[in-house]
Amino acid sequence: MHLLNHRLGRLTALLASGGLMLVAQGVQTGSVIGTVKDSATGKFIPGATIVLKTPQGDKQTVSDLNGSFRFQQLPPNDAKLVISAPNHVSASILLRINIDKAAAYDVVLKPIQETGATVVVTAATAVAEPGDTKTGQNFALESVNSLPINNREIRAIASLTPGVSSDSNGITIRGSQATQVQFLVDGADVMDPVTGGPSVRLNEEMLEEVQVVTGGASAEYGRFTGGVVNTTTKSGTNEFSGVFRWDITNPGKWNALAPLQKPLAGANSTVQQYVVSGPVLKDRIFFVVGYRTTSPMTSTPNATTGVDGAGDGINKSFFATRVEERKDIKLDWQISTDHKVFWQYNKTESKRKNVDYATTFAGGSSGTEVLSSQNDTFSYVTFGYLGQITPSLYLNARFNHKKESLGGPGSGGQGGKAIPWIDTQSGTMFDNGFFGSDSDSRPIRTANIDATYFLEAAGSHEIKVGAQLFESQHNAANSQSPTNTFIYFNGFVDPNNHSTAISNRALTPNDTTGGQTFLDVWVPVFGATTKNRIDGYFINDKWKVNKNWAFNLGLRLDTFKSQNDLGVNNFDFKDLSPRLSATYDIYGDNRWVVSYNYSVYVGQVVQGATDSSSVVGNPAEYKYAYLGGDPLLRASWSNTPFFASDPSLFRPYFKTDPNLKTPRMREHIASLRHDDLEGTVWSIAFSKRKWDRFVDDFYTAGDPVSGQATITNKNDPTLTRDYWSVETTYQRVLNSSFSYGFNLTFSSLKGNFEGGQAGASAQTNNYGPTNIPSERLNPYGVLAADQPIQFIGNMTYKTALGKGHFSLSALQFYTSGAPYSKTVTSPSLANPAGAPSYYSGTFTNYTDGRGTFHFPETYRTDVQISYDYPVYNKLSAFARLNITNFFNTQELLNWNTTGGTYTLTQATAANSSYATNYTLPFKAGSSSFGKATSSSNYIAARALNLAVGFRF
Template sequence: MKQRNRTTAFRPNRRLLSCALASCLAMAAPQVMAQSTSATLRGAVTADSTITVTNVDTGLTRTAKATNGSYNIGGLPPGTYRIDVNAGGQTSSRAVTLAVGQTATLNLQDAPPVSAPAADATNLDTVRVTAPMLVETRTSEVATYVSNKQIELLPQNSRNFLAFADTVPGMRFVTSGNGNESQLRSGAQGASQINVFIDGVGQKNYVTPGGITGQDDSRGNPFPQLAIGEYKVITSNYKAEYDQISSAAVTAVTRSGTNDFSGSFIWDRYSDNWREPTPGEEAAGRKSEETTEQYGVAFGGPIIRDRLHFFVTYEAKDFIVPEMVTRPNNTGHVNIPANILAQYGPTSRPFDQDVYFGKLSWQASDEHLVEFSARVREEVGILDVGGVNAQSAATALNNDEKRYDLRSLYSAETWMNDAHLTFEESSYNPSPLVNAPIIRYTARNQANDGDITLLNTGGGGSFQDKGQKGWGLQNDFTWYGWQDHTVKAGVKYKDVELTAFQQFPPNPRYIYDVAVNPGQPYRIEYTTARVGRTPFVESGNKQFGLYIQDDWQVNEKLTLNMGIRWDYEDMGAYKDYVLDPAIATALRGWTNIQNTDYDIENYISDGGNRKSDKDNFAPRLGFSYDLAGDQRHVIFGGIGRSYDRNLFDYMAREFYGGAFTTYTINFPDVNHPCNPSPTCIPFNPALLTPEGLAAFAAANPTAGGEVNLLSNDLETPYSDQFSIGMRNTFTVWGHDWNTSATVAHIRAKEGIYFRLGNRYPGGSFRDPAFPNATWGRQPWGQAIPGYGSLILGQNGIESKLNSLLLSVDKPYTEQSPWGVTLAYTYSDAKENRVNASNGETYVFDYPDAGDTFYLSNGVPKHRLVATGIYGLPWDVTLSAKLILESPTPRSATNCFDAPSNDNCFFDPYERSETIGFKQFDIALQKVWDTGTDLKFKVRADLINAFNWRNWTDFDDWRGAPGVANPNFGQRTGNGILWPTRTFKLSFGFDW
């Protein structure tokens, strides 16, 4: 089925804003992307000066003349620059290093010469070595930089460059289980709400969760680490140039070739022999097989000196990933058959990734830089092994991605234009490793009111094919010609085709009760495709964005940033969807919902009653005030709105719900009685065959299964952000230390969720026979006549975050070869659907999400990350990283404080321990300089050096009404977060 795209949002009067925005953008008519990676250098200078900046590595040159005693030079790739100031026939020079996306202030009117003005290569090398890093203090953003030194030297075991973002207050790099999936999160929002900009190009995942493409269910890296120069993390109040984001923005710059040929090679490895066993492995008496090898090579240099440069890199991962198939907790009362017990214990699965990146940089003239970059990511692996999934129940994953970017950056004396033409293609394709029926073994729990899954075997349980493919065009225009103002305006257009398919389960599922009859199933679940419906959804998706912003330096102390952004998205699969007339008729005739808490007409789409939202206006206002005008003590703050987007995976559920009919056949036994009906029959061995299941479906036709419907007026998720803080630079022991303290409030709204639309006769959500019930007794048996249950999708997920962000930084430099960072975050986080921050989108325990807020299950209250880098004699470098967290709140249902089991309620809790997570990593690197251009290095990383165990299994049951559970909050199993203490050895060389 083919259709197109859509987005949603907010509600001010649009006419005046539209006219103002359109007129301001008239000057920026060209196309393509944000200059969020380019640096800007500005400041005071002698009135008649000419300022020339030269990149010491590539020869890139920019020249500007003073205007009323000030200068402003933009479009500078991060790096080290020699600055030549010519005034009255005299030239003075100095050197600085500029960071990614930085707006640096450097006053030059009294600048003494610090190096000779000659432009020979020897002098350039001297400048590069001694150039200080300018610190950006006059920004309203809550932003922190991650340097190349930190990426290169801090201990790590993943080679995922995003892992270093957790050194920033408010950020967490979250790894699930034993590293099966790594995601970057900020505050009380999930990973899907971030965006990562690489060389200014957003890497947003439009289809599946994870925030950026390729990170859903993947151990892989989104980008080769050898290609990343440095990056900036903005946790709130980003400027208007950033889009499709309501949480944190990461803007990274890739490495480019220089005038010198250079290269690197890196290889590291560890295995199960180099790590401590997990508690589960200790109990089993053996370890899971494990091998981790990561290697890569990078090479760059000049094709034409000062004009044309190249850079290429390749990185790979070859893993044997350890897993543990475990007997579930609370099953001591079950006599589990030997053939099932034999499948518990250590096991492993493979994972392989290859990532390629290449970049050409052409300095066509002193004003014009043209770049072309390409990235290809290929990975294959096995999922869904471990826990209660045996090796045969595995899912095979193919996860591929391609991205290309053609960039044109043109700088004139008073303006600059930055344009990108992009293409992207990504696919996420998990499918059963073994195409066979799924076998599930269960047992009755001790309360005899439900089943516990003991083991899944047979075939895999997931079949999906999801992806995005298309091109984009963006343009950013910056004008410096208005005194004391830097005005930036941009336009963006993308045309991306989104695809999605899923089938659960992909093969019949046979469910056995091991206590009753381990040789005969008591239930069969399977799906058949509905005639006339295709489960494959294909949707054209058109995105359009405009913004304008002004950085106004009111005086030498006060700077204001004022901006507004507008985004529009057209998603055909949502907007043009036509509900099957037979289903619409059944819904309109369903008496149960004629007098309930929703109007079914708000969910019935006829292909013409849904509109793409045009109200996504996002104003942003920020300020910074330099108390002494010397950039050492700056108060900053801001307020703004930022819109994200609705994932296509959610928007396509209208198709998934109607594409397959789900059959459930029950064979009654002592633990699973049922009333005789077409779906409750005596056991028939023929139903163990595909032919028997097909015959049953043909003999028992149904009009359809579960029906999923979306609201006809969906809005776009967004966040409102407020912050106030102060940055300081202090000189201690002859070294500059940078500190920052920020108080931030973020309120996220309109997240999409799905609720049960079934109702009892009369319209109630709870069983009318129990009028005092506030929990349970949902109308699951009250399905649409002739169909299955009704699931309604709408906006309503919200989160609230109040946070204190503290940071201390003493940068590592060649002159002062040691560095320290401290990042502390206090978070008061709430959400109105438990586990929403962890990706939960279903609300079935209540009629809707409601306005009750709970402790967020995704955010610890206290978090401290400390890092250190210290240069020792003989080219040895020692580095370390410490992470401490208070316990992350856990989900819990409170029946203990309820009058009955019909009055339970959500009640998340924090465990009483002071420390909920702790990890200390250390690394030691030795470099041998051969006296030529070749340097060898050996490095040892000790991850989780003290083998601290971060337990994951706890008893979250508070107890029955009036009867407390004495084990509430206590540890129940051997599960831990990886890694255990692990030794990793790396070799490499640079030339």
């Protein structure tokens, strides 16, 4: 929810991460296109009747003079295409409509040899989608349900795509930072505008399809430099349908334990999911409603980790609980064949109790009163219109409003009005927990309108133009405790006394160093708001020259504005990004397709970074020395702070370079795809990416009058990320019962800028003029998200068994070891003159380069066993057993890499090499360096998830 010690440096670091957001954009529908020819003459057939049978009713058109036909703006689902023409045998095609894809066919009709013959056959050849060079994958919910995926959350689904790996913040795409991967749900931007990452909670049974765009995106997509995870939810149909599903887990009894893992008794739960859909008015109005909850509530056993002054080591047991409800409703109104409007609402309410923030932000929690509660709300609403204005012109308009509220009434420390106390010796916290009951609000409003025009000139063109408007806001006071105060004390008076009462806590008078005893007062500002505004404009032409050649020509313009809480602009600039590609279908039959893509993508700074010099989410902090007397009385503390950090006072010293540009990524992709039209499809793609124009904070020495340093946010030309990959995919459908395949990725990610992680930024510019070598301070090397080899294999077998159907599926994972660096913390340096307090006097020293060492490689096999049984009419029952890490391999994933902290005495400092060249040898932080210290150092042990339910 918040961060303790929320000083400006924490958020300035986020600016350096180059994190991104995405406006309402992308495509949430698919299309069916094609041509009709005579088999005898090879000529196009104009006037052929084409009927597309969809779950929302039939759509009909006729082929034009060139034999072409198209159906646009179709919700993803299964469909059937029926083509007929006078004196010809009709043809029918079963197909799948995918989001942001065109199902393209060349249909050849045979002349009727005898009068009256009306045989319907399946006869068509799939062809390459004109001008489309996107790389990635589409996952329909049906295929997801048939695989052993315990967590069907959209990030877990996306992780099955080649080129997708992860860092400490989440999934990354082709070497990007996690904050540069964008998430859309039904066109709504569901990102957290402050930190990046998705902030929506979905009912998994509401999903229809998840599309992962790893590269080659058209100009319609913008404000990211990684990739896009584009999700659509179910739409109602002419038939009533539904699913009731219960996912049951019992880790304490069903799961194995990893090394060092404690038993998980009491953590059993059942996730309930209900979805019902159908017609309100056949062929016209459709609905979907969904509900998801967990019963009993999620309950995780835990224990306080702090010890009292006697050091008796007594920890108090407790259960961390979560109650969460997710609600969905969606309506589609097909006004006429050519015009449709839709509305969708999603809301999630999450209530957590006994959250142990003390263990995260302090040294440990002494008792249950130190725990906190947190109530969060996430929701979004979408209105939209899809229309065919003329046979060649289509219009799409959409408005989204996403709300995100962290905290609020009922949140905060559970110790009532007590002041939290923190022991400076152990870090243990007493009497109350973190945060107050105020909320952190992060709404986003987006709107877009685009028009698609089909033109025949030197081939065929699909020209799309559009405008996308985005605005995010942030309103947060960020109370740090229920009283907005903390008392830090110096251990205990009598270590043999088992009492932790206030009378037994050691308080040191006149401690102006702040190292032993002080009153820490936070002053939040309520009602302040910051805003970010992004306007995007694009034009994109998918141009099919002939049956062999196609091109994509796109250009995008983005404008960026940011206002602080005083309404003053942080920055105001614009950027262009071209998207160009060529596709060559060697024989014109979709068997062998070669493509090349060159694209430029520009990012956008997360709002948490643009807030850095505002009071939003940044309470002022003041520290006062203890004078003596009752520590709970304000009179016992000095009136003059020995430390002050007030963001409102730093405003004049935070500047933005007028020539600032957003982070940029330039991409080249070359690929070859082969489809033998008999059940085997494989592809190979080479990708090369380079990022630059990362934003960092530059320190400038204090001015002569105030002595205050200036911090300027600008592009740092020394920061870079470089990535290349070779991705191979293979999928074989052997028969109706058995299929298998794999994807294999070889890649390399190097650079000198991690970013994207909370609190991470380049150290290069934080110390003013120094002689710290760059190879020690910020070396170029292997970055944390590097994944040299990644393999994911899949297998599915289905067969009739009794009255039902049995299926067995498996996923095989292999990943090469992740990189790590040997680092140590430098001795304390004097803060640069006039630098704000958050400019630390220490830095992370790389002793052997970046990413020089690697953790072990890992293997894992996941298995699903399932059975579907028909009960009555359309009603069927199902059971799915997912077994993660089927063979229960106890592989080491990583180990403790903590480096030590150097201290220099006055006697040795003058003779230390560090004093002259800042070189430090590696020093382990503890005797456990290079060893596993917890169960999280191993891959997760075998776990079982049982899903049972009914479909109709």
